[in-house]
Amino acid sequence: MIDRRQALLGTLAAGIAAGAPAAALPDPGETIDLWPGVPPGMPAVPPAEAVIKRSTDPARADRAMVHIARPRLAVFRPARANGSALLVAPGGGYARVVIDKEGFEVGRWLGARGWTVFVLFYRLPGDGWAAGPDVALSDAQRAMRLIRSRARDYGIRTDRVAAMGFSAGGHVCGDLATRHAVRTYTPLDAADRLDARPDLxxxxxxxxxxxxxxxxxxxxxxxxxxxxxxxxEAAHSPARNVSVRTPPCFLVHAEDDPAVNVGNTLEWRAALRRAGVSVDTHLFATGGHGFGLRGVAGKPAAAWPTLFEGWARSHGLG
Known part of the structure; x- marks a missing residue:
């Protein structure tokens, strides 16, 4: 028997695969605030959150959030949890957080495959938070700990929690993988006694x-x-902070990326290999920047989500 939730997720997955209008797909109905009350280090003038609609095409929702004052997780629960969770940090050049193409679309795709996905709306360093360049890392660390603290509620295992990030969100992800143990905020509760290190x-x-x-x-x-x-610069360049405690890594980049030089990924790979950390690297000749799932449809780079899924499974997740 397939329950209504399974049928809905199956329909969403089919719709995404067939190119259904992204605007027609529902946003997740569940969110988790990262911090009780006011987030730590709030600037004197609190940021005023706003959502910017960057597309006039109803078939291609493309929203971004700016001036995030309430860092949180948007949760995609699968119909049948496979025990694995993924924290997703969308990109946006540290000026915004891209909601759809690097957040919710990934949540739907992997949610339909059994993953429990948590899309991170992280604070932005330009808004004047006391933590400065560590403010997004603070949110990522807290998010990983909260996910593990609620593992039983979501049907996931605490040793099967991965992180993924796109563009500047990839920097958040890499910072988390290499500096997960750095104390960037004062612990608040029992969740903060848990490990912030992603498993992949x-x-x-x-x-x-x-x-x-x-x-x-x-x-x-x-x-x-x-x-x-x-x-x-060195302190915040993740490849320069790799250690034997850095988890296994999956890298994707297009060589024709006009915004973020592919050399960033090549440095990652070299540093991981020097440290003896397992790394899978996928370079595509074309794809540009910011492609997410939708931007490489019909191109070789469209294989990257399936490659990630198989790679994660080879490490015991998914």
């Missing part, structure tokens, strides 16, 4: 280096400021 991580066409000329200029300047020192 997947930076997709990710911002990584904070050193010019390889750095993505917009992300670097918003994260660190225009006059960042070499030491600050």
């Amino acid at each position: 991580f997947a930076p997709i066409y990710a911002v990584q280096s904070m050193t010019r000329p390889l750095a993505h200029a917009g992300s670097r300047d918003l994260l660190l400021g225009t006059a960042a020192s070499p030491a600050l």
